[in-house]
Amino acid sequence: MSSLKKKLEEKILQHRPRTERLVKEYGDVKVDEVKISQVIGGMRGIKCLVTDISYLDPFEGIRFRGYTIPEVLEKLPKVPGAEMPYVEGFLYLLLTGDIPTMQEVEEVHKEFNARKKVPQYVFDILHAMPKDSHPMTMFATAIMSMHLDSVFDKEYRKGIQKADYWSAYYEDAMNLLAKIPEIAAHIYRWKYKDGDIIPSDPDLDMGGNFAHMMGIGRPYDDVARLYFILHSDHESGNVSAHTGHLVASALSDIYYSISAMLNGLAGPLHGLANEEVLRWLQGVMDSMGGKIPTEEEMKKFVWDTLESGKVVPGFGHAVLRKTDPRYMAQREFCLKHLPDDPIFKYVDLLFKVVPPILLEQGKAKNPWPNVDAQSGVIQWHYGVREYEFYTVLFGIGRALGVCSNIIWARGLGYPIERPKSVTTDMLEEIAFGKKS
Numbered sequence: 001m002s003s004l005k006k007k008l009e010e011k012i013l014q015h016r017p018r019t020e021r022l023v024k025e026y027g028d029v030k031v032d033e034v035k036i037s038q039v040i041g042g043m044r045g046i047k048c049l050v051t052d053i054s055y056l057d058p059f060e061g062i063r064f065r066g067y068t069i070p071e072v073l074e075k076l077p078k079v080p081g082a083e084m085p086y087v088e089g090f091l092y093l094l095l096t097g098d099i100p101t102m103q104e105v106e107e108v109h110k111e112f113n114a115r116k117k118v119p120q121y122v123f124d125i126l127h128a129m130p131k132d133s134h135p136m137t138m139f140a141t142a143i144m145s146m147h148l149d150s151v152f153d154k155e156y157r158k159g160i161q162k163a164d165y166w167s168a169y170y171e172d173a174m175n176l177l178a179k180i181p182e183i184a185a186h187i188y189r190w191k192y193k194d195g196d197i198i199p200s201d202p203d204l205d206m207g208g209n210f211a212h213m214m215g216i217g218r219p220y221d222d223v224a225r226l227y228f229i230l231h232s233d234h235e236s237g238n239v240s241a242h243t244g245h246l247v248a249s250a251l252s253d254i255y256y257s258i259s260a261m262l263n264g265l266a267g268p269l270h271g272l273a274n275e276e277v278l279r280w281l282q283g284v285m286d287s288m289g290g291k292i293p294t295e296e297e298m299k300k301f302v303w304d305t306l307e308s309g310k311v312v313p314g315f316g317h318a319v320l321r322k323t324d325p326r327y328m329a330q331r332e333f334c335l336k337h338l339p340d341d342p343i344f345k346y347v348d349l350l351f352k353v354v355p356p357i358l359l360e361q362g363k364a365k366n367p368w369p370n371v372d373a374q375s376g377v378i379q380w381h382y383g384v385r386e387y388e389f390y391t392v393l394f395g396i397g398r399a400l401g402v403c404s405n406i407i408w409a410r411g412l413g414y415p416i417e418r419p420k421s422v423t424t425d426m427l428e429e430i431a432f433g434k435k436s
């Protein structure tokens with residue numbers, strides 16, 4: 001057993017009595033009340049999920065295992081010669097709650113190397129798809145196809161005990177995470193670079209190897225590390241994390257679950273917003289003939305978008321009530337590495353112009369930018385201008401968090417998810433006693 005898996009087993013066994021005690025001794029204690037507006041309104045704010053991997057405070061933003069983004073970037077072992085930490089070390093933190101030593105990071109790297117060969121059938125499936133398929137369709141399809149090799153599926157058929165499910169999910173998750181950077185880079189080079197595929201380099205870390213397979217030089221390796229870490233997890237209620245959790249709760253294996261979560265991430269109100277931001281900016285730039293608009297001109301574009309019934313992509317949030325710290329982390333990167341990039345200037349202008357307009361319009365509960373407003377500009381700067389691809393990058397990161405959550409959910413024996421629905425008649429009766 002790898003040292004990561006051993007540590008995880010210890011942590012899961014230590015944690016189980018806490019969960020069991022809460023259910024057995026305190027199962028009837030109320031956590032929340034549910035209002036009609038929440039039943040109809042996307043369950044917003046209802047506390048009905050549990051995870052220890054990350055927590056989202058509306059005003060502070062995300063903490064991973066209790067650490068803020070600056071703390072994570074500072075405390076995790078760094079790749080020699082780079083600014084950013086190892087993604088492998090970050091996964092160790094998500095899974096165990098502990099900051100790994102350099103040796104523990106190297107062991108995760110070795111574990112990934114041993115698992116990273118992508119089966120040929122995955123590439124065959126990708127090559128058989130229409131080349132103009134959206135990269136998210138390709139990515140989700142490639143991942144789902146690997147159900148064929150699921151360890152959990154085989155163990156389940158053999159009659160594995162419930163207490164050991166997590167171990168088979170761990171095997172599948174590590175097999176998947178080791179492969180997805182190559183699958184994603186393959187989709188990129190196949191679709192957009194005439195199929196000129198760059199083979200993986202086993203000496204490089206996950207972020208470095210991804211940059212290498214994308215064919216982009218430094219500091220794109222650090223961009224990849226930062227990007228995967230920032231996008232990994234956002235507590236459990238967001239569409240992708242919740243979908244992954246829900247699907248896995250039926251004991252669908254990691255391949256089905258991650259493919260499903262990617263399908264949720266591919267929606268324009270969720271992960272696809274990063275693609276939408278660049279598409280929208282492109283429209284603004286085209287109509288300005290490439291020149292940076294004045295503040296007044298930008299305001300007009302924003303109002304035109306709102307008046308045409310569309311949302312301003314990259315702004316607003318279901319939980320956050322201030323600027324997303326993931327936005328700020330990427331903004332700092334931009335200020336350091338690409339302060340003069342014309343698209344960064346556009347994004348910066350939007351930061352100034354959009355929140356007061358959304359406040360004036362008075363609909364959005366949060367007028368501030370989210371992670372998606374700032375991520376595309378960095379990709380664009382380093383040459384990844386095919387903005388359809390951006391959500392795939394988000395998906396690699398999100399897979400780290402969702403896999404970690406699913407392994408823990410099986411470790412703690414969470415049951416199949418099945419909330420209750422009611423009819424409109426029933427709600428009316430609860431509200432004002434009307435009988436149909």
Ligand SMILES: CC(=O)SCCNC(=O)CCNC(=O)[C@H](O)C(C)(C)COP(=O)(O)OP(=O)(O)OC[C@H]1O[C@@H](n2cnc3c(N)ncnc32)[C@H](O)[C@@H]1OP(=O)(O)O
Nearest residue numbers: 269270271273311312313314315316317318363364365370
């Ligand atoms: C990684 C991520 O998923 S981060 C989010 C990425 N998505 C985007 O950036 C898309 C733009 N933003 C939005 O559509 C929303 O803010 C969401 C989907 C993120 C959150 O949705 P909600 O929790 O329902 O937001 P909220 O309660 O503030 O919505 C109230 C109203 O404001 C509108 N609103 C919210 N944000 C925006 C926005 N950026 N532009 C215009 N209108 C907005 C909503 O559409 C809604 O309008 P309606 O009453 O006519 O339906």
Ligand SMILES: O=C([O-])CC(=O)C(=O)O
Nearest residue numbers: 233234237238239318319
């Ligand atoms: O938390 C949310 O609802 C959306 C989001 O920012 C994410 O999933 O990263």
